[in-house]
Amino acid sequence: MVSLFDVIVIGSGPAGYVAAIRSAQLGLKTACVEQWMNNGRVVYGGTCLNVGCIPSKTLLEISHKFIDAKANFEKIGINFENISINVKKMIRHKNKIVYSLNDGIAALFKANGVVVLRGSGKILTKKTVEVLHKGKLCNLKAKNIIIASGSIPRCLNHVPFNGDTIIDSAAALNLQEVPNRLGIIGAGIIGIELGSVWSRLGSKVTIFESLDKLLPVIDFSLSKQISQILKKQGLNIKFNVRIIGSEIVNNEVKVRFIDPFGEHCLTFDKLIVCIGRMPFTQSLIDKESGLVIATNGFIKVDRQCKTNLSGIYAVGDVVRGPMLAHKAAQEGIMVAELIAGNQVQLNYDTIPGVIYTSPEVAWVGKNEQQIISYGIKNYKIGIFPFANCGRARTSNEIQGLVKIITDVNDIILGVHIIGHNASELIAQGVIAMEFSSSAEDLALTCFAHPTLSEAIHEAACTASLGNTIHNI
Template identity: 50%
Template structure:
């Protein structure tokens, strides 16, 4: 049933995009494209140069088609990283795409990698009834997230039954009859365990191969990312690159905003992306979301800060919906009180983080948020209370007395 729902949802969204193409008079040509050449067409009196670029497309019917264009946007996305010691067979050992196509719930499920994708898939299949074991090579859980929130998240996920093994190195994984044998090492030595299915979720890589002819001079770094400036312009005049194929977090909303920016720039308008305020979300249950600086990053930079936290256990709305795990954490500058980072663990964190993004985009202080009125009862009140907690004035939890 879940596969049918997934297929219907994907088909609906795909058809919606196709309809938008038609309504906006956009031609959709399906095939493999290559930036083949560009040449200077003319030189204007103001010394600006017009370039005419040519794209070769290998169509699905194996025929070739060429197009002349002034501007090109590379948006080729990314693909799952594979491991030679655990080769994908799309049946027993799968990547993140294959993990969404199981025809039944695996009794025992192994996952390599406890990053965003590994946690999201593990959380889903655990709720559907799998016994989930996650193997992570690093000794720090969610090292890229605020460590206070990361540690609280780890406790919650482990209490839910997710078996998360840190500082564990995969040796190999291979299919044996109708199961997968996983060999790994940890602090106690070498081990072996069998699973019905194994998901490889060790990250993604940019799809940057065969984008252009070598003589075009498209600069791609050693990580496979297309080099761009702050406006997503590549080393080729008139060619832009956005999304997973360029620097920054591999997030759909980041790529979408970059695409909008580039379209506006091509149209001669002003637009930019604030890369300091890209919201991140892990769609587990409960969710984890954040924007801005982490506490460890501020410590490393030697920036003085203040912290305010408020637990959802003290929220009336969270109690009514039995969604009390987690909290909101606000970090503000110790001198200016300007909000530097917001980190949320809990139900609807993906929705609440937008309030933090808006606040920080307008340079709000924790006091600014504390002086606002929030509807009651709502989850968003936790954001209000956390802003009050920055100065020790939270209303619905016991806290140190304010010096004000």
């Protein structure tokens, strides 16, 4: 059987379901292929919704509330005794949120007329997609194909997953009790977020990192500050580490590693391996199709996510750039618009990044070390600490700062925030940069008082005018 569609999307993660819905909204006959099933139901939303962004932020929020109540409420006059955490109930709450959002995507597909095809998709020649479901094959023809198959966790051959003691980041979101000793390999964003969750709930957490510093992707001043804060919160982060092996003995895992001081062994109740993710293209593309895949597994695309084959696009985690849900979703929208004949280009220079620690870290644009490496001279910096912000003090959230970097003409090159609600505040920096604003534009804008966003205003004043009212 051969059916003809205007657009076939492979994958229903943030890139795929958004691309499918927008394509349908633009009047294109659209199908979405999804192979993830659970108890006979299609699982929508990909990694982000099911085992990534949404569940991890749910647990981060719960654990933050727990530690805030335990450590800080008495200081502000809220008294209670014997606060505790019910891990099983916490996980059920997280799952309920995930299930409801899955149902939401299903409803959106139905409302917009997207045809859902259960099974694994494979791209053949002549824009044909082969769908395999329960042993049955069907071939679908499409004028356009959008590949949005996402990514999977990387593994260490000498530290293999066993689904119980040595687990990946997905399994770490479903632990039914707080491990006494938790080891984490990888101090990237996923590693420190998971470490934060279980440390707040009572685990003694050790994180192994092969690099000599934390999070080199962010501005070095923020990296230094969040590293100090996490250390004070109880995370034991070991740098310059090379893992050489693991052994499971009596339901415990022994990790052997080398650091600058020699060879060591530590024992944990659980070990999470989160050393990054890799594009998922396994069995996705027939060699005869001619689609070009780089040696690192990513599908080669241009700035508009076009592959080397006309009418075939790839978006999200399977292409270059940061593996971020919001970047993936915007690529999905861009491609749908291009297929419909509209000229759209995603601005890759204004994609924000966020780390949901406490305090949060968020950024957009260039950091200071990048500016130095690019040879940009005479740049200016405006910094304002949240300790000088009235709203931050009323919320007892005074850690962190806003840092704005501009060029010699006062145009904003980067905005970097560490502090409470940084994930929300960074949108102001994104919008400013999207419209090529100067720091003076922000400095001359009226911000509501008292708000955390005033810290952005004050940092802009410092960058543009050389000083501000509330900085000592």
